[in-house]
Amino acid sequence: MLVDLLKLSWAGIKHRRLRSWLTMIGIFIGIAAVVSLVGLGEGLRVAITSQFGFLGTDSLTVTAVSPGFGPPGQGAVNPLKDDLMKKIESIQGVNTAYARIVESALLEYNDNQRMSYVGSVPEGHDRKSFETMLNLNIETGRLLRDSDKAKVVLGNRYSTEDIFGKPVEVGKEVLINGEPFIVIGILEKKGSFIVDGSILMNEQDAKELYNDDKTVDLIIVKVESEALVPQVQENVEKLLRKERGVKVGEEDFQVQTPAKALESLNQTLFAIQLFVYIIATISLVVGGIGIMNTMYTAVLERTREIGIMKAIGARNSMIFLLFFLESGFIGLVGGIIGTGLGFSLSHGLAFLARQAGFRLIQASVSPLLIFGSLAFSFSLGTIFGVLPALRAAKMQPVEALRG
């Protein structure tokens, strides 16, 4: 029964070849636009958030309230002091707490300059913990040790990319804010611009370079287990309120899980994506109206046919289903072509963008997106087919036969 209906619908579409094609073109242009934009947008979002996604789930970061541009802690109203670590470590459930200094720096090599970030590496037993957390591996040379003085480890991009006219090598001297440092290691490529572009040095070196041995930009608190994170977070907040003499609701600091820190970034990106999708979806609505139009015409043309079917016993529901399915088909076929086109379009555009130097851009067309857009195009067809199908179903057999 259903098979017959499907066959009949298909025959109807094939019969009006040109018109069906044009209607489908409308849908597939829309679907292709949406799929390619979602694919690119999603890929870009994943790429951006993955830049920050190395912090793990069993840790907390403490920062002072700051304008939010540049590295954490910069421009802070009331910077964090380095006596806090001992106090945080005494909180139950805290494995270890260490400070990080993150400052912008002018890196000079081969008479070329580049703005970058200096990040400090904690000393003593926290070094291992830090290296594990960021999953730092060395490509050439070695990682820093406690005894190192005026030594740095550089991110991968300085050794591979043409930044200073020639790649930086282990053993060479670079100038950071005018001070000489020896490069002792190059990190493995991480694909994250933060890690790949960073300059790592021992905490003491960073303090001397920035002439400040009291304030720190960021405190990382390693919690014993993930389950303890919320409780430890609360206790750290309580401690900081007491230390800094602020009341609840007036905090000039933030204690965040890495996930939480990512959330606000995600929200901003999502808002932008949503706006673009809404504009792209307009074309689908227009395509849907095209389907509706085609179906109304089809109903009109086949009035006599409908009359005959009704006369030989077809029920209203059957006539409805016939046109409803036909309309859904148009949507689905348009969707299949559109998804294929959108898939290639997003990968093609991402490829072109990478060629042009935007290395971050990746297309990400997930199975969910493909399945979703197919389901969406089918439902788009059926939704816009409801009214025409109802009109067909409600026709009086006698009138229809006469028409």
Next chain:
Amino acid sequence: MKHELLKYAVFNILHRKMRSLLTVISIMIGIMAVFALVSFGLGIQRYVNEVANESGADKLFLQGKGNGAMGDTFYISRDTLEVVKKVKGVELAVGQYIKFAKLKYKDQVKYHYIMGSDPKENDFVQESFGIDIVKGRALKSGELGKVVVGYNYLSADKVFKRPLYVGEKIYINDAPFEIVGFVSEIGNPDDDANIYLTDSGMELLYPEVKDKFSFVMAKAEDGVDPTILADYVNEKVRKHLGEEEGKETFEVQSFSDAIKTFTTIIDIINVVLVLIALVSVIVASVNIMNTMYTAVLERTKEIGVMKSIGARNSDIRDIFLIESGIIGLTGGIIGIILGYVVASTGGSIAAAAGFSSLQPIFPFSLILGCALFSLMIGMVSGIFPAIQASRQRPVEALRYE
């Protein structure tokens, strides 16, 4: 003759009410989206140009190169400021301190930027930021515990829960300051929450940044091109700091050049959005084509009759072209009206959210352009169906059932 063709076209469109309506709606939606987006793009462009030309025409600024918060890791020192002041062609120069600070009013705490500069150059600074004193007075030299605050402090719930008044106290980093004035609206929530101090007030609050300015603004003398002056200032400061060319730790830019970079980014974003919106116009054009093919098919017999009583191919073609053109134009006009409503609503929402600089404009050229564009889309979509109609052989057409 043309007049009759027009009448005939309108008759036919009205005859197929539902189908025409749907087709008009589809082009209408597309034009609406394009119109609204372009009106915003133009509005932003005009705003930026106004800022660049009116307040920025004779100004340049000097800032340290770096990432992150201004004034913290890079700054311009007072002796550099003195060098800038002495450069030939510079009428005056002023250093600005900027800090991110904790503000407290009653028991509410907020974090915003505070800025400080020499009150002697108040006029120049206000002109540069595009602000005036709207309430109270400006700061005077040497005043320590006094502040002028941004426009948003005048309203409830924008920064603090209730509006502030001249003479009230607010605490900056826990030190009390008296409000002596309010400045006019800049047009975005961040800048309208700024607090302005005197240079000496800032130095008292932040002794560690004394003589370390976040940036320096300078005014070119009458008739001096700020872009050329920027290069000249760059050279002088570079020599003063003993830096090599191409390795400066600072940069000098004229206001208009800096703003133009910003405009380019906005333009690119806008073009991308309009292109995406144009996809819906393309789909609408396919719909028109579809409707017209159907119309040609339905009226095959009619075409045969017209031809047999002497209508030329070109007449038949025109009939259908006019018809599709009218569909396009009607959709376009309604789309423009709806786009106007959408954009104005969007503008008021933006203004209510504090972005009064984000306003659409509707120049006549935009309205005319959209109308012509929709007419063109209609006619272009109708070309193939119209040609098909005009080429039908009268005998075949008459025979058609």
